[in-house]
Amino acid sequence: MLEIKQMAAGYGNITALKGIDLFIPQGSIVSLIGANGAGKTTTMKTIMGLIKPNSGQVTFEGKDITGLAPYKIVSQGISLVPEGRSILAGMTVLENLEMGAYQRNDSNIQVDIHKIFKRFPILEERKQQFGGTLSGGQQQMLAMGRALMARPKLLLLDEPSMGLAPLVVADIFKVIQEINGEGTTVLLVEQNVRQALKVAHYAYVMETGRIVLEGKAADLVHDPKIMDAYLGGSRAG
Amino acid sequence: MLWQQVVNGLTLGSTYALIALGYTLIFGVLNIVNMAHGEIFMFGAFVALMLVTTFKVNLLVAMAGAALAGAVLGYLLEVTALRPLRKRAVSHMAPLISTIGVSIFLESLALNLFGAQSQSFPPMFSGKLLDFGLFQISVIQVVILAISVGLMLVLKFWLDRTKMGKSIRATSENIDTAAILGVNTQRVITITVMLASGLGAVAGVLVGLAFNAVEPTMGIPMGFKGLAVLILGGLGNITGAMVGGLLLGIAEVFSVAYGASSYREAVAFGLIMVLLFLRPQGLFGSPGNGGR
Ligand SMILES: Nc1ncnc2c1ncn2[C@@H]1O[C@H](COP(=O)(O)OP(=O)(O)OP(=O)(O)O)[C@@H](O)[C@H]1O
Ligand SMILES: [Mg+2]
Numbered sequence: 001m002l003e004i005k006q007m008a009a010g011y012g013n014i015t016a017l018k019g020i021d022l023f024i025p026q027g028s029i030v031s032l033i034g035a036n037g038a039g040k041t042t043t044m045k046t047i048m049g050l051i052k053p054n055s056g057q058v059t060f061e062g063k064d065i066t067g068l069a070p071y072k073i074v075s076q077g078i079s080l081v082p083e084g085r086s087i088l089a090g091m092t093v094l095e096n097l098e099m100g101a102y103q104r105n106d107s108n109i110q111v112d113i114h115k116i117f118k119r120f121p122i123l124e125e126r127k128q129q130f131g132g133t134l135s136g137g138q139q140q141m142l143a144m145g146r147a148l149m150a151r152p153k154l155l156l157l158d159e160p161s162m163g164l165a166p167l168v169v170a171d172i173f174k175v176i177q178e179i180n181g182e183g184t185t186v187l188l189v190e191q192n193v194r195q196a197l198k199v200a201h202y203a204y205v206m207e208t209g210r211i212v213l214e215g216k217a218a219d220l221v222h223d224p225k226i227m228d229a230y231l232g233g234s235r236a237g
Numbered sequence: 238m239l240w241q242q243v244v245n246g247l248t249l250g251s252t253y254a255l256i257a258l259g260y261t262l263i264f265g266v267l268n269i270v271n272m273a274h275g276e277i278f279m280f281g282a283f284v285a286l287m288l289v290t291t292f293k294v295n296l297l298v299a300m301a302g303a304a305l306a307g308a309v310l311g312y313l314l315e316v317t318a319l320r321p322l323r324k325r326a327v328s329h330m331a332p333l334i335s336t337i338g339v340s341i342f343l344e345s346l347a348l349n350l351f352g353a354q355s356q357s358f359p360p361m362f363s364g365k366l367l368d369f370g371l372f373q374i375s376v377i378q379v380v381i382l383a384i385s386v387g388l389m390l391v392l393k394f395w396l397d398r399t400k401m402g403k404s405i406r407a408t409s410e411n412i413d414t415a416a417i418l419g420v421n422t423q424r425v426i427t428i429t430v431m432l433a434s435g436l437g438a439v440a441g442v443l444v445g446l447a448f449n450a451v452e453p454t455m456g457i458p459m460g461f462k463g464l465a466v467l468i469l470g471g472l473g474n475i476t477g478a479m480v481g482g483l484l485l486g487i488a489e490v491f492s493v494a495y496g497a498s499s500y501r502e503a504v505a506f507g508l509i510m511v512l513l514f515l516r517p518q519g520l521f522g523s524p525g526n527g528g529r
């Protein structure tokens with residue numbers, strides 16, 4: 001569905017991605033893991049068009065989408081739940097959800113808002129409240145709900161479990177699997193590697209701007225390098 | 238006496254609020270201060286004056302013409318002075334300097350086109366005063382109040398309720414977030430600059446009517462007042478700009494009425510300094526995020 005070839009990108013003089021290849025098959029959950037500063041967020045931003053790549057190519061459903069403006073990427077069917085959630089603090093919960101459906105003109109927007117409220121009942125209780133007044137976990141739910149309002153074919157999730165209590169984390173991962181079960185393809189960036197590999201079908205490991213390892217998630221869980229670096233081995237301490 | 242001053246202050250203040258809204262809208266989406274806003278305001282006044290004197294159209298049509306001219310100038314400003322500088326590597330100061338350049342250009346252009354003389358609108362409504370007992374109000378004042386308050390209410394409603402308005406609010410809050418939600422932020426910026434400039438041009442007409450004077454330098458003091466209100470209201474805050482403008486107008490009129498006429502601007506700006514000392518984020522800004 002999405003294919004990245006030799007993509008390099010950065011910020012001014014800083015090179016954050018040094019030519020990465022990545023493939024996300026339709027219907028799958030692909031996880032991208034790696035230490036802080038490895039380039040995971042940069043990968044997401046570049047797919048989304050927030051950063052223009054210096055070289056390489058991004059293809060979505062056979063179409064070259066390299067370097068398109070973000071709103072054009074959205075109209076292709078890609079949505080991002082950004083790192084740190086980026087809730088519109090001065091707009092209400094309801095308005096945040098409506099903004100998620102910004103490019104839609106169909107008559108099912110209300111139906112979809114209702115679905116989001118069923119999935120995250122707390123959002124319905126708070127629907128007239130400003131986004132900035134929600135707790136971190138509630139904001140995460142809102143960010144996910146908002147991204148789903150676009151009815152994306154591919155959902156990019158950048159550390160959806162960051163800063164959340166274990167129970168909420170379990171919830172979020174459950175929702176990710178549900179969303180995927182309903183046919184949405186997912187690219188998941190996570191620090192919570194154990195959980196991420198549990199829900200993902202395939203995973204890539206990044207280190208300083210490069211993909212250093214990839215494989216079926218079920219295999220990677222048993223990979224000694226992964227266990228050592230990310231799953232509580234001696235160096236992770 | 239008191240009510241009379243309040244009415245006069247609100248009339249003047251409503252034009253300040255309209256000017257400040259232009260700064261506020263642009264500051265919201267671009268995080269820059271548009272130093273050419275005062276000159277677009279001045280051009281609006283001249284365009285309406287020309288329409289009224291040369292083409293003999295009525296005042297409302299002239300205002301619509303001024304708004305249109307303002308929007309066109311806003312578009313040119315965006316395309317020539319703002320958009321080319323919107324790259325990550327360019328300094329934050331660059332758009333400030335480029336809009337100062339545009340303001341100097343517009344002022345010189347006005348000097349050449351219209352001359353340095355102060356001009357005035359032909360006498361309209363024959364200076365008739367409506368007497369309400371507590372206060373008297375001229376027809377011109379009623380027109381000024383109705384237009385500026387009406388425009389502000391329509392703007393507020395439009396920003397709150399319409400899809401386009403919401404996309405401007407989202408872009409003001411965070412341009413990247415708006416972009417990943419599917420908003421064409423480039424287009425939103427262009428529309429916002431045009432809208433702000435159109436409002437500024439109408440404000441120019443109203444101030445030209447209020448003081449019965451239209452001249453190429455009229456944008457300079459008004460520009461400073463609009464800027465002061467931008468800060469007073471809380472950077473980028475729409476409601477703040479409206480309330481702040483009204484307050485500044487009332488403060489000025491009161492300082493004239495109660496004996497400090499030669500200090501009217503000093504008193505008004507002194508008051509702003511005191512208010513900002515007490516509330517650094519501005520009247521409606523929230524603390525900790527640069528007043529937004
Ligand atoms: N706005 C920026 N300006 C300059 N350099 C940046 C910027 N954002 C990220 N970088 C650099 O790019 C590299 C990759 O950062 P990125 O945010 O993609 O990492 P990450 O894998 O998402 O890390 P984390 O797990 O901490 O979120 C880092 O070296 C970082 O310092
Ligand atoms: Mg990151």
